[in-house]
Amino acid sequence: MRNEEETQLRYDAIDLLILMCSKSPRIAAQVGGFKQLIDSVIDPSLDGYRYDRISHALMLLINDPRIRIFFRPVVDLNRIFAIFTRPDGVNKDP
Amino acid sequence: MKPVDLKDTMTGYLQNFLTRLHNVKKLCTVEKYEEHVLKVLREQTITIIESKAVEVFQLLKAIMLVRNVDRSIREKSIRGIKMLLKLCPAANAQLIESKIPVFIIFILEREFKSSVVAKERQQCFKLISAWLTLCPDTFPLLFA
Numbered sequence: 243m244r245n246e247e248e249t250q251l252r253y254d255a256i257d258l259l260i261l262m263c264s265k266s267p268r269i270a271a272q273v274g275g276f277k278q279l280i281d282s283v284i285d286p287s288l289d290g291y292r293y294d295r296i297s298h299a300l301m302l303l304i305n306d307p308r309i310r311i312f313f314r315p316v317v318d319l320n321r322i323f324a325i326f327t328r329p330d331g332v333n334k335d336p
Numbered sequence: 337m338k339p340v341d342l343k344d345t346m347t348g349y350l351q352n353f354l355t356r357l358h359n360v361k362k363l364c365t366v367e368k369y370e371e372h373v374l375k376v377l378r379e380q381t382i383t384i385i386e387s388k389a390v391e392v393f394q395l396l397k398a399i400m401l402v403r404n405v406d407r408s409i410r411e412k413s414i415r416g417i418k419m420l421l422k423l424c425p426a427a428n429a430q431l432i433e434s435k436i437p438v439f440i441i442f443i444l445e446r447e448f449k450s451s452v453v454a455k456e457r458q459q460c461f462k463l464i465s466a467w468l469t470l471c472p473d474t475f476p477l478l479f480a
Binding site for chain 1: 454457458461464465468469472473475477480
């Protein structure tokens with residue numbers, strides 16, 4: 243029961259984070275809300291919830307030019323795109 | 337402002353307050369009235385809330401600080417603030433002035449990982465969500 247409530251609270255907090263990123267992106271950027279959102283996309287414990295809610299919200303945020311400017315290109319999105327890149331000086335895939 | 341008698345407050349005042357807020361909400365959205373009547377009703381409601389907002393917020397703040405009582409009282413007080421904010425979004429200035437965000441964060445932060453306070457936290461989340469939806473320009477950094 244306790245775990246269910248905590249999971250529900252966690253989901254509510256993520257929903258709130260998404261709302262904050264879309265409604266007041268400046269404050270969300272100040273407190274690292276975008277980074278937290280990207281971290282939650284690649285969090286395995288949120289399996290089943292992340293694809294249909296978080297990733298969709300993230301796409302919508304990146305699509306909006308007024309919100310897009312708050313994403314830090316190297317710091318934030320790097321965690322998602324890292325899988326498609328290879329380090330300097332390495333010529334073959336791991 | 338008169339001193340608050342918390343015993344009276346706990347035994348029904350808060351419930352009546354919430355019921356009346358529900359009635360006002362219904363009155364403002366009921367379909368049998370015409371648009372101009374609804375407009376006047378809304379304006380009257382906003383005027384009443386704005387004139388008494390500071391006193392009501394002080395009272396609700398005092399309730400939120402009470403310890404060792406039924407937790408639903410604290411939850412109801414947060415719900416009351418949320419409903420007032422929804423009825424009159426202009427009350428956010430008084431909310432900040434009354435330092436309500438500090439108390440909301442106080443409730444959210446304490447007794448970590450306890451299922452006892454889950455309902456209070458849900459209400460806090462709902463209040464923050466309502467604030468973000470209705471007046472994102474004045475959203476306090478403290479909530480973030």
